[in-house]
Amino acid sequence: MAPNVLLHGVGAIGAIYLHLLLKAGCRVTAVCRSNYDAVKANGFTIDSVLYNTKDVHVKATDVVRSPSEAAAHGPFDFLVVTTKALPDAKTAAAIAPAVTDGKTCIVLIQNGVGIEDEYVARFPGNPLLSCAVYLPSTQISPGRIQMGNQELLEFGTFPDTAYDDSAAVKAAADSWLEITKKGGSNCVFQPNIQVQRWKKLMLNASWNPICALTLSRDVAFYLATDVAEHVVLEVMLEIVHVAQALGFSEITPEMTEKQIGNARKRIPGPGIEPSMLVDVLNGRRMEVEAIVGHPVREAKRLGVSVPRLETLYALAKALDDAIAFRKPGQSLSGDYKRV
The missing domain is CATH 3.40.50.720 (NAD(P)-binding Rossmann-like Domain)
Incomplete structure (x- = not known):
């Protein structure tokens, strides 16, 4: 059957x-x-x-x-x-x-x-x-x-x-x-799918919120300043540090170079639109918690310093709330009703 x-x-x-x-x-x-x-x-x-x-x-x-x-x-x-x-x-x-x-x-x-x-x-x-x-x-x-x-x-x-x-x-x-x-x-x-999930998170937790917050494809952000690559790499390294603290020794700092290299290969083309950017452009909720929030909470539990991830999480979560709750043409008020 x-x-x-x-x-x-x-x-x-x-x-x-x-x-x-x-x-x-x-x-x-x-x-x-x-x-x-x-x-x-x-x-x-x-x-x-x-x-x-x-x-x-x-x-x-x-x-x-x-x-x-x-x-x-x-x-x-x-x-x-x-x-x-x-x-x-x-x-x-x-x-x-x-x-x-x-x-x-x-x-x-x-x-x-x-x-x-x-x-x-x-x-x-x-x-x-x-x-x-x-x-x-x-x-x-x-x-x-x-x-x-x-x-x-x-x-x-x-x-x-x-x-x-x-x-x-x-x-x-x-x-x-x-x-x-x-x-x-x-x-x-x-056999250990969580290693693969955290490996992919190097891409998702960096490029997704960065592109969503800047309304830019990966190549556009990469070319905007001479510090853009450093910013992305440092976010990826924070994911590596959390993953290693969880016991996923297979995830190493050397992997970040391969990941950023994929963006370099797309130059001088248009680049790609990560899912969070697509969501923002279409006024939809983003996967903030699964992609950024959860690793930030794991880092706190494990005592791993992740200042860049924390910054991206705070900004992306606020943007997600604005997408969900602000009135058209207005900023999000501090007394909005969360549902």
């Missing part, structure tokens, strides 16, 4: 994995929100640099508005979360109607660190896979996706020891690897 998969929050990233999972022969139900009407009527259209394809039409087996509606198409073997990691979203509670206890494997394709706890608390009997994804893509209009030149999905179990401790978790992880590779994904199992 074909694997039955639910994709929750199908935007740009979700649409690419919808395409790959369908190619693997899966039955895929897509939970869509703002793009529901367009996707329900016409599916997705994907242009891809990586695959050298244009106007690839992709249509889910079923398109629904919510996990509650999706439950009628279950039970699901995998439930893949591709929404933003926003603490106020309470995503674990939202997907609960579509999760079958002890059966459905939950797959988190989200940015940041420290995102797994709410799922462990809500679904202690279900396999949980955590992923670090490298997939530059944008939904330029409802249902229309532009994909860049890379797709890498690194994943592991949460906790890491679950792969060896639980036959059910091991089976789910092995099945996910087989399915995604069959669909054409560059999917890699990582």
Whole structure:
């Protein structure tokens, strides 16, 4: 029987994995929100640099508005979360109607660190896979996706020891690897996925808030002053210091040079728009806590000095509040009502 998969929050990233999972022969139900009407009527259209394809039409087996509606198409073997990691979203509670206890494997394709706890608390009997994804893509209009030149999905179990401790978790992880590779994904199992998450955080915790706060692509910021590279490198080094304090000795200062080198290679081109910048440009909430807030709190707990990260966190959190609560054309007042 074909694997039955639910994709929750199908935007740009979700649409690419919808395409790959369908190619693997899966039955895929897509939970869509703002793009529901367009996707329900016409599916997705994907242009891809990586695959050298244009106007690839992709249509889910079923398109629904919510996990509650999706439950009628279950039970699901995998439930893949591709929404933003926003603490106020309470995503674990939202997907609960579509999760079958002890059966459905939950797959988190989200940015940041420290995102797994709410799922462990809500679904202690279900396999949980955590992923670090490298997939530059944008939904330029409802249902229309532009994909860049890379797709890498690194994943592991949460906790890491679950792969060896639980036959059910091991089976789910092995099945996910087989399915995604069959669909054409560059999917890699990582025995310690948290190392990969913190490695990616060197990029996310530096470029994301910097570009969002300056309304600039990475290359534009890099070229703005002769100290820009130093600023980015120092933020990356603070992430390295926190990661090493957590015991992730595989993450080293030398890695920062490779990461900043990727930005250098984009000169003199237009550069890229990190997700936080895209959110600001579109008036959407940012993943401030998962990308910057959590590492700052971990640093405080471990006694690691991270003054640059603290500055970025304070500024990005204030900007995020302004996006959410200020009135059009006005600054955010100090007595606004937080919800």
